[in-house]
Amino acid sequence: MEWLNQFDVVDFGYTEEPIPTTVDYYNEWVKNNLHAPLEYLAGERQDKRQDLKNHWSEFQSALVFLFSYHPSHFELQELYKKDPQWNGLKLASYTLGFQGEDYHNILRAKLEGIGEKLKSEHGLEYKFTLDTHPVLERDLAKRAGLGWFGKNSMMINRHHGSFFIIGSLLLNKKLDIKTKTSETDHCGQCTRCIDACPTDAIDPVTRTIIAKDCISTFTIEQFKIDTVPSEKMDLTSGTLFGCDICQDVCPWNKRVDRKNDFEKVSWNDEQKKILDFFVLRPVENVHADLEKMSGGEFERFFQKTSFFRSGKRGLLKNIRLYLKQKLNILS
Numbered sequence: 269m270e271w272l273n274q275f276d277v278v279d280f281g282y283t284e285e286p287i288p289t290t291v292d293y294y295n296e297w298v299k300n301n302l303h304a305p306l307e308y309l310a311g312e313r314q315d316k317r318q319d320l321k322n323h324w325s326e327f328q329s330a331l332v333f334l335f336s337y338h339p340s341h342f343e344l345q346e347l348y349k350k351d352p353q354w355n356g357l358k359l360a361s362y363t364l365g366f367q368g369e370d371y372h373n374i375l376r377a378k379l380e381g382i383g384e385k386l387k388s389e390h391g392l393e394y395k396f397t398l399d400t401h402p403v404l405e406r407d408l409a410k411r412a413g414l415g416w417f418g419k420n421s422m423m424i425n426r427h428h429g430s431f432f433i434i435g436s437l438l439l440n441k442k443l444d445i446k447t448k449t450s451e452t453d454h455c456g457q458c459t460r461c462i463d464a465c466p467t468d469a470i471d472p473v474t475r476t477i478i479a480k481d482c483i484s485t486f487t488i489e490q491f492k493i494d495t496v497p498s499e500k501m502d503l504t505s506g507t508l509f510g511c512d513i514c515q516d517v518c519p520w521n522k523r524v525d526r527k528n529d530f531e532k533v534s535w536n537d538e539q540k541k542i543l544d545f546f547v548l549r550p551v552e553n554v555h556a557d558l559e560k561m562s563g564g565e566f567e568r569f570f571q572k573t574s575f576f577r578s579g580k581r582g583l584l585k586n587i588r589l590y591l592k593q594k595l596n597i598l599s
């Protein structure tokens with residue numbers, strides 16, 4: 269399937285197994301309330317995640333794709349290191365990947381492009397799954413032989429590290445594709461991600477995330493609250509939107525940096541717009557401009573980007589906590 273290159277896929281795998289191998293870990297995690305406040309991981313959507321056939325009864329097989337944003341992550345780290353204008357704020361690097369656009373839109377189009385090609389060649393039906401669908405995607409990628417679960421709970425691929433998005437096509441036919449052998453755990457004795465997490469959000473025993481303590485939960489998902497729900501929440505590392513810390517320190521990502529065989533990114537206008545707005549001017553100006561933006565202005569400015577989902581209120585909540593904790597201003 270050489271033609272997959274045109275869809276920016278860095279690796280893919282195939283599986284016919286509908287049931288997640290680690291479904292018990294997931295159920296235990298929810299039972300222990302480690303998913304709170306992410307209620308969409310419990311209840312009816314938890315039931316759907318137990319078996320791909322609960323989500324789509326026609327399921328026969330799945331193709332799982334990795335879409336890397338490592339090049340943007342690398343370039344962003346260089347900016348933090350070298351640009352004298354950098355104001356100390358950090359963004360999850362996926363927001364700069366995919367040409368600065370929301371990956372849900374960009375990758376949906378790619379998955380549908382692949383799906384349509386398969387449909388015409390094999391006369392099959394497909395359903396794409398990408399982040400928001402009730403599917404344990406890391407486990408699906410594991411079943412397709414694409415990597416192992418790191419102690420930071422990321423799916424890690426031996427060649428591409430963990431800075432990638434997983435997108436899949438569920439198919440109603442089996443394909444004549446060789447399955448990869450299951451990848452073994454290559455974390456060994458390393459505990460760098462656990463040690464680096466500023467909020468102790470990684471449970472070292474179960475190797476899962478305590479969702480309420482994770483900066484990513486607070487800065488991306490909790491966009492409708494104004495209070496700080498976890499006493500451990502700490503934004504002093506500058507994490508304004510999402511968090512990459514437990515991946516930044518991972519030797520498997522550093523290895524990809526060192527190998528440096530990926531195509532270099534030069535920022536396009538959308539990416540420059542994000543960087544200029546958030547990270548290349550005084551933080552107080554970012555706050556002031558966000559505050560005075562009308563709903564319509566916010567929409568026009570951020571519509572294509574990942575920041576649109578959390579909205580003005582969510583971003584302001586994050587930046588206020590940062591200013592309060594880091595600079596001790598704004599009460």
Ligand code: B12
Binds near residue numbers: 398423424474482510
């Ligand atoms: C809810 C969610 C979150 C929550 C909770 C995260 C979590 N770890 O559960 C929050 C908001 C915190 C979050 C944050 C992020 N997320 Co998120 N998130 C999801 C979502 C929607 C569901 C994940 C889920 O079901 N969690 C429940 C837990 C229990 O399942 P799990 O993490 O998959 O863990 C499995 C294994 O680790 C295994 N397991 C658990 N314990 C143990 C122990 C042992 C010993 C073993 C062997 C196995 C094992 O069982 C679990 C069930 O299969 C998925 C998309 C999807 N539909 O799957 C994206 C997804 C996991 N997120 C993704 C990303 C990119 C992120 C962030 C990097 C974004 C950012 N920069 O801020 C961070 C990373 C935080 C982190 N270290 O996990 C990617 C991950 C890609 C990858 N390489 O793994 C996904 C797959 C989206 C996508 N389509 O690419 N996310």
Ligand code: SF4
Binds near residue numbers: 420469470482515
């Ligand atoms: S994403 Fe950040 S807060 Fe969440 S577990 Fe990783 S290092 Fe900790």
Ligand code: SF4
Binds near residue numbers: 456458
């Ligand atoms: S930092 Fe170390 S322990 Fe954590 S995921 Fe990477 S290799 Fe595994």
